[in-house]
Each structure stands twice: as structure tokens, then as C-alpha cells.
Amino acid sequence: MELRQLRYFVTVAEELHFGKAAERLDIVQPAVSQQVARLERELGLRLFDRSSRRVALTGDGERMLREARAVLAAADRATTVAGELAAGQAGVFRIGTSPGLRDRLERGLAVLRSSSPGIEIKLSSRPPAEQLQALRSGELDVAFIRGAVTSRSLRAIPLWDEPLSVLVPAEYRSGGELKLIDLAELPLRLPPRSDDAALHATIHAACRTAGFDPVPGRPIDSLDDAIVEMTNGSPAWTVLYGAGCKAPEGALWMGPLTPALTVPGHLIVAADRSPLCLDALTQAFS
Structure with missing residues (x-):
């Protein structure tokens, strides 16, 4: 057809x-x-x-x-948005990205490339606050950010709900399900708040709902390093997007919490971007 x-x-x-x-x-x-x-x-x-x-x-x-x-x-x-993108910066489409979005980006960019094969893609991974500033200055065309975004100069279009998985010492997964309250006495390690405010807000709100404030652990600069530390005498728990993580079998367990937690994901663009362009971007990256 x-x-x-x-x-x-x-x-x-x-x-x-x-x-x-x-x-x-x-x-x-x-x-x-x-x-x-x-x-x-x-x-x-x-x-x-x-x-x-x-x-x-x-x-x-x-x-x-x-x-x-x-x-x-x-x-x-799709043809219209590809034309709009190709008209700016010699056909360079500049995207602000976050960790764990590879599949979504590849699907969406394939749709755009089918309409404009010559378009050049430039990806930029940086903390959410820096992405928002780059959008305001025109340094980025769009950005994909998890969590709520409030700004008069920007528009946030909800695209997906990101599931969260917990990574814990294996002995904490002794029953049929794992609840937050089971982790109340274990240090919580997350990336710095400035790097992922949405994750911090979601986890701390869920812990308060469960009836406790998490024990603060050292911030995670490198997930691989944190996994090594967690399996060698520094027990802690952390939360990751999706379900993709390589951890030593038997030492750590990764899976969903009960009840499940998610973080909303948004496509962020300048508030004055044309509705036609927004429709095409939303369809491409949903």
C-alpha cells in the first residue's frame, strides 16, 4: 500500500x-x-x-x-515539520535528551528522516535545567524531559509515563512483592537533585505517602560505581528508569515496587512553535 x-x-x-x-x-x-x-x-x-x-x-x-x-x-x-526543521540552521535539528530515551528517539527520528532524508540530527545530553535554558535561548529546538515543567516561554506536551524500577540488595526481596516501607531503614542513593529533580520529587513523595522519610545516602555520580559499592559492603537502594540495568546475579535485585511508580515524560518546545509542527513532533515521538 x-x-x-x-x-x-x-x-x-x-x-x-x-x-x-x-x-x-x-x-x-x-x-x-x-x-x-x-x-x-x-x-x-x-x-x-x-x-x-x-x-x-x-x-x-x-x-x-x-x-x-x-x-x-x-x-x-511530518513533511511540514521536516521542512520547518530543515529551514533552520542549515537543516540541523537540535534535541536535548535525557538518559534512557534511546528507543523513543530512534523511533521518532526514523519518522522525521522518512520525510526529510537530508536532515542533520544533533543530540545534546545535559541536566534538565540546562536543557530548558538552551530552549529559551534557541540553542535547542526541542527537549525530552521527565517531570513537570512550568514556563511561560515554553510548552510541555505529555508524551509518556516512565516506569520506575528499584535496585536493592537481594535479601530485601524475600517475599512476593517489595513495598517502599520495606526500605525505610536502608540508605537511598539517587543522582544529584540538580541532575534529576523529577526523580527526587517522585520518590520522596511516595516515601512520605508510605509513612517515612528515606535515609539519605551519598549521591550517585556513576551507576556502575554505585552498583560495585552496593555489592561490596555498602548496602543501599536506588531507583532507575525502565528495567535495564546490569547487576551481579544474586547480590542485587531489580524490579517494580508495589504499588508501581511512574514519572511523566514531556516533549518541551518553545511556546510559539507552530501547531502543525507540534502535531508532527507529537506523533513522531509518542
């Missing part, structure tokens, strides 16, 4: 006449008929009732018309 076939189908559905559709598309009528027939064969559906006097949509055709219009609108939006 090709976008061209969908465009031909939508045009015929709007005109209910193959000849008028061909005129509107500025191509010959046989080409329209052939592509619509090919689309019907590929879908295994009859989209039109045809006779010598009239052309009418079938029930399947009416349903497909809605879907085809949605697909074409998304393609047009």
Missing part, C-alpha cells in the same frame, strides 16, 4: 467520479482506476460500488476513507 494509492482513493471518494478525480489529480483516468483497483486487491476489500451511472462508497470504503485521511494528514504533518 502506497501513499499515492491512498491519495487517489480519497480523491475518488470525495468526487465520486473517476474522471473528475483524475482531473483534480492532473493525471489520466486509467491511472486512477488502476491504482484504486490495486489498492482494493492489496486490502482484500471492495471500496466502491461502480456502475455506468454512478460511483458510491461501500461500507468498507467509508471506514477506510476515515483511516486513509488520517494517514495522509500524518504524512503531510
Whole structure:
């Protein structure tokens, strides 16, 4: 199935006449008929009732018309945003990133590249506060940040909920589930608050709800170093995004808490970015 076939189908559905559709598309009528027939064969559906006097949509055709219009609108939006991005800074699209977003970035950038193969991508990993300042100054085009963002000059579009996993000494996972209150006496180690305020806010609020304030542990500058320390005489617990972490088997356990915790993830852009561009970015990176 090709976008061209969908465009031909939508045009015929709007005109209910193959000849008028061909005129509107500025191509010959046989080409329209052939592509619509090919689309019907590929879908295994009859989209039109045809006779010598009239052309009418079938029930399947009416349903497909809605879907085809949605697909074409998304393609047009992706083309538009790619054009907007390519018009600035010689086609460089500058993205502020956070740890653990590789899969989302790869999916979204693949969508944008399909519409504008020549676009150049520049990724910049930095603390959230620095990302926001770079957006305000124009140094970044967009940023992906976890947690709430409030700023008149910026717009935050919720895109996803990031699951959190806990990393603890294996003996703390003795039962069928692990609750926060089970960790009340164990030091909590997190990255510096300036590097991840959203994680700090989420965990401390959850601990207070569970009825305790966590024992403060040393900040984590390197997760790998912290894992070595936690398995060699410095027991503690920490919280990570997602579920990807290499830890020594038997020494540490990683998994969800009960109840589960999440942090909202946002696409951050300048407040004056065009709605069409926002739609395309949201669809690409959701």
C-alpha cells in the first residue's frame, strides 16, 4: 500500500467520479482506476460500488476513507515539520535528551528522516535545567524531559509515563512483592537533585505517602560505581528508569515496587512553535 494509492482513493471518494478525480489529480483516468483497483486487491476489500451511472462508497470504503485521511494528514504533518526543521540552521535539528530515551528517539527520528532524508540530527545530553535554558535561548529546538515543567516561554506536551524500577540488595526481596516501607531503614542513593529533580520529587513523595522519610545516602555520580559499592559492603537502594540495568546475579535485585511508580515524560518546545509542527513532533515521538 502506497501513499499515492491512498491519495487517489480519497480523491475518488470525495468526487465520486473517476474522471473528475483524475482531473483534480492532473493525471489520466486509467491511472486512477488502476491504482484504486490495486489498492482494493492489496486490502482484500471492495471500496466502491461502480456502475455506468454512478460511483458510491461501500461500507468498507467509508471506514477506510476515515483511516486513509488520517494517514495522509500524518504524512503531510511530518513533511511540514521536516521542512520547518530543515529551514533552520542549515537543516540541523537540535534535541536535548535525557538518559534512557534511546528507543523513543530512534523511533521518532526514523519518522522525521522518512520525510526529510537530508536532515542533520544533533543530540545534546545535559541536566534538565540546562536543557530548558538552551530552549529559551534557541540553542535547542526541542527537549525530552521527565517531570513537570512550568514556563511561560515554553510548552510541555505529555508524551509518556516512565516506569520506575528499584535496585536493592537481594535479601530485601524475600517475599512476593517489595513495598517502599520495606526500605525505610536502608540508605537511598539517587543522582544529584540538580541532575534529576523529577526523580527526587517522585520518590520522596511516595516515601512520605508510605509513612517515612528515606535515609539519605551519598549521591550517585556513576551507576556502575554505585552498583560495585552496593555489592561490596555498602548496602543501599536506588531507583532507575525502565528495567535495564546490569547487576551481579544474586547480590542485587531489580524490579517494580508495589504499588508501581511512574514519572511523566514531556516533549518541551518553545511556546510559539507552530501547531502543525507540534502535531508532527507529537506523533513522531509518542
